[in-house]
Amino acid sequence: MEQINIGMIGGGTVGSGVFRALEKNSALMTARLGVKLKVAKVAVKAFDEPRPYKIPVATMTTDWTTVVNDPKIQVVIELMGGTGLAKTVVLAALKLGKPVITANKALISKCGPELFAAAAKNNTNLYYEASVAGGIPIIKTIREALVGNRFTQIYGIVNGTCNYILTRMKNERAEFAEILGDAQKLGYAEAEPSLDVDGYDAMHKTHILASLAHGFWVDEKKILVEGIRSISQTDIQFAEKLGYTIKQLGIVKAAGAGKSEKVQISVYPALIPQQHVLANVNDVFNAVFVRGDIVGDTLYYGRGAGKDATASAVLGDIADAATDLVNGTPRRVPAFVDYGRRASVMPASESVSQFYIRLGVQDKPGVLARVAAIFRDNKISIASVVQPENPAAQPNVPLIIMTHACKEASLQKALKRIARLSEVKAKPVLLRVEHFE
Amino acid sequence: MEQINIGMIGGGTVGSGVFRALEKNSALMTARLGVKLKVAKVAVKAFDEPRPYKIPVATMTTDWTTVVNDPKIQVVIELMGGTGLAKTVVLAALKLGKPVITANKALISKCGPELFAAAAKNNTNLYYEASVAGGIPIIKTIREALVGNRFTQIYGIVNGTCNYILTRMKNERAEFAEILGDAQKLGYAEAEPSLDVDGYDAMHKTHILASLAHGFWVDEKKILVEGIRSISQTDIQFAEKLGYTIKQLGIVKAAGAGKSEKVQISVYPALIPQQHVLANVNDVFNAVFVRGDIVGDTLYYGRGAGKDATASAVLGDIADAATDLVNGTPRRVPAFVDYGRRASVMPASESVSQFYIRLGVQDKPGVLARVAAIFRDNKISIASVVQPENPAAQPNVPLIIMTHACKEASLQKALKRIARLSEVKAKPVLLRVEHFE
Incomplete structure (x- = not known):
């Protein structure tokens, strides 16, 4: 032998x-x-x-x-x-x-x-x-098993450290910094955690998946990368009340067809419906949700590191x-086939989604009216607003806004104006809502 | 080209x-x-x-x-x-x-x-x-991607019809016959549903998975096959109260190592912990949970038919x-490799697990004492007993018993005696509890 x-x-x-x-x-x-x-x-x-x-x-x-x-x-x-x-x-x-x-x-x-x-x-x-x-055989699956499919959506929980931190924040009602510190002690996060918590590790993986799935090598610079440092307990609990779970995702979405196809590639924390299979992927586990135009929805789950x-x-x-x-068939399944479909990468600004926004505002009347007017001016409609009571009479309170689906560029424009309002005291936190539609 | x-x-x-x-x-x-x-x-x-x-x-x-x-x-x-x-x-x-x-x-x-x-x-x-x-590439995954692993556990939700019926029974609080009838109308179940609801379709699939994973062609007759016809709303709701979900599973479990390795292969409805990834696989979706000795726990999810x-x-x-x-490599990855490990198939009677038992008994004092005595005589310890109140004063009421882990042979022996008690009015329903340990 x-x-x-x-x-x-x-x-x-x-x-x-x-x-x-x-x-x-x-x-x-x-x-x-x-x-x-x-x-x-x-x-x-x-x-x-x-x-x-x-x-x-x-x-x-x-x-x-x-x-x-x-x-x-x-x-x-x-x-x-x-x-x-x-x-x-x-x-x-x-x-x-x-x-x-x-x-x-x-x-x-x-x-x-x-x-x-x-x-x-x-x-x-x-x-x-x-x-x-x-350990999840996602490369082989995309390249061989699902080779008959056009990949319309890929959503990956591909960074175990982020998923571990978000899972513990949710379960223990603790803030990011506290859980990160503990994760570092336990060896689930590096002393220099930036590669993980700022999204770069997930970007590397999403970059590879996107390129493989769409047959052209994506320009790394065109990938939107956001980490999980800005997520607070407030976000996690409000998301929960609204029926969502916050997960750090690598996302590859294709829209359009043929020569006009565009692929959007991003890494960011997003609100996903609690019933979605990805919402129940917890701790250090990874999972990749793949929707193919023939196979429909599939998911691959396992340990992403170790x-x-x-x-x-x-x-x-x-x-x-x-x-x-x-x-004697060294090139039987080549590492990567550039088949020149060269779908263009869609900038995040062009994408349409629902948004979750958390503002830190002064607790005085009229703030919501001013914020709402800015949304109206940018033709963004608001789905719901939550302004928690302020029993402690703190100077700043959170104001949570869920929009209906709108273009990201419009939202960013509105948010810039909102951030300049005198009543807005902290940098707004913006999270996207993913509905897997 | x-x-x-x-x-x-x-x-x-x-x-x-x-x-x-x-x-x-x-x-x-x-x-x-x-x-x-x-x-x-x-x-x-x-x-x-x-x-x-x-x-x-x-x-x-x-x-x-x-x-x-x-x-x-x-x-x-x-x-x-x-x-x-x-x-x-x-x-x-x-x-x-x-x-x-x-x-x-x-x-x-x-x-x-x-x-x-x-x-x-x-x-x-x-x-x-x-x-x-x-659509789940489970054959390629077991044969190629996970080829470096010994497969200690495989649990598959591999029959969409059963999963659809159990999911609706749970969500709608309806009985098996009613949901089956509706599923037949909607085309989710065949007019002759036996292949699906009695477990034979799942047996075929489990048979293939077991044989492939363990490298010898398993004797079909050694596979324990039970369907879901005996599952009632009572079972679903009690399972829920105890923290479990009932799923119809194809199961391949290996125990021991080397020449003394034994593989148990079965198809039956089981109680699984609500937090387990398989518990959230609903409707017609299939999923296969695979534990490898190197990779650890993995799961593959998608549409199992259509x-x-x-x-x-x-x-x-x-x-x-x-x-x-x-x-020119027609036998590159052969369809099936019999590598002669020939682990013996373990009869279900030798397996050890926790059991859920539902008896239909006369509502009169002393029944539990007689049942408990039979368990004691067979050295089976009881984890919990639930005897719902009987406001309607029906002649027969359910008596639910959860045992601690015991050998199936002992349990079957006890159950035979229990079934003969004059107070026991219906065929006992026996379900296994799977803890993925």
Whole structure:
């Protein structure tokens, strides 16, 4: 029986997770695939770096080039992270015609087209299932299983840290800063949480999903990115009263058809109906809701991060890479197909939705009248207004407004004027409402 | 560019759905796959049989052999249903070395090994994504994406009719017979509903999932099958009070490891915790919960039936078959790999779970004492008992008992004795409680 020798670059948390998962289930995978799989070499930062599972010393090296260049190594797995050295490693392996597997969402998001081109040029392939939504096989699903569908909507809860924080804020009635601090202590959030809570990690993943689903590499700069720092307990509780749950979402919506099709790509916290399947995805779990024009509504749910979930996705890619090597079909399912539909990316300003707005206003008569007049002037109709009583007689109180569906540009214009009112004391908080229509 | 010519056997609801879906999205699929796909011939029962989408008359024939035997036809799709002629058609195509795609769960469940052997012998393949859970790509997910996992638990809501009926019973506080009647009028249930409501359709699907996940063809007769006819409003409401929802499930649970591994395979309505992701899968939607030893908990959700969801799965199979034809790798991912782990199937009697029991008893003192004594004699401990008040002074009242976890054999023994008590007036209803532990 043929044996495929695998070289791994990165032997930390995820790397050792992959090593151990393959060790545990290699007999099972061999039985299923008819090929032996062996991690023959692992390049590590340091032999003694902390890792949850052991890697045999004899397998380790600190020189990645000896792994990539070893003629016995047939598949290279990049698990070091970052977009610097990781890119060098991936390109070096591809140039040698070796298939590469990566879990690196930042790298794919930033350098996708260059890496895919290198894979094509060298008649090999790049596999990146683990880069989006961890253990959920969303890349394979969009690329293969649902290949007969035009993707009209994709909504992903793709950042576990944000979902964990929002879930705890909801359950414990606590504010963002408090939960973030605790999440950092517990290891669910990084010391520098910006990548997660400001939406950039979700942007990388949404970028990859959008590009794959629509067949052209989206310009990263055209993606609207908003994080969850501005969400307060007030928002969560008012959303709840109105029948909604707040979730941080990566969103890919297609409108129009054919040459006039436009795709809107965004990452932001949104109010979604409590009955929607995504509303019940809690804690660190991820889920991707995919609507296809043939299949209708589907959802894929699982752990979006962590050494084991990521390892499962990497093992799936190893199986594909090994099968392709054995069959001599390295480009059977190319990493990315740019099929030139080149739907234009619709700026958020053109999109139409319902909005939730929280203002911090002085508690005195006439404020609502002034705010309402500005909405009227911008032809935005208000669905409901809530002005909680102010028993504590605080100087500033929240004023919550739900609009009917309107163009975002009109709303932003109105909000600018509202923010300048003397009675408005804090930066308005704006959240979109998603109805999955 | 290469063109793959497809022959379809069956041009009714599903067949015309596939025809129309491919017509709609063939340009998109060609762009993605680099190959043209054409349904060149369709064998139908009658040219004028009712179908939701049109099939051109020139494409139709009533003689399936002219489709299968046509040397230009490279892929055969069987969408006629049943296990008689459908089997003849599938075997005829496989014998000609042509890959076959089918949505026929009954056929795969009944004749899987024979069909897989025929595919292997003729160096071709059999694709059956659409046979389980409609548009949800659960076959590809278990076979490819999660190939690095041992599957410790699979719980599927795989029969849309049952889920629709149970959802409406819960929402409308109505009894089974009433909702079934209405579902039949609305087309959500067949005039002869037994295949669905008695669990056989779910058994076919669970059988396929269990066999695929565990690498040996399970003996159909070893699957415990129970339907939902005995579920009453009383059960639904008591389950709710206790924090549970009743769902009809296909269940594949593995216990032990290596040679002593046992797999329990069953179809029955069960009480599941209201917070579990499966509890919120409603109406005709299907979902499959898969726990892998590496990936952890995952869930796949979508429409389990209907012409369009089924067409999406068939299109995915067409893409795989076409890719395999173009690459000359017909056996790249074999339909089924029997890897001989041959875990034994555990009879339901050996399984341990918590039970919900509803008795119909005479409303007189001492009944509970007699029932409790029988449980005690069988070493089953009772978690809670509910005896609703009987304001109407009816002769028979429900007595609801929740046990702690115990062996099913002990429980069945106790229940037999209880059923013989003179105070017990109706056949006891037994439901299992699933905790996903």
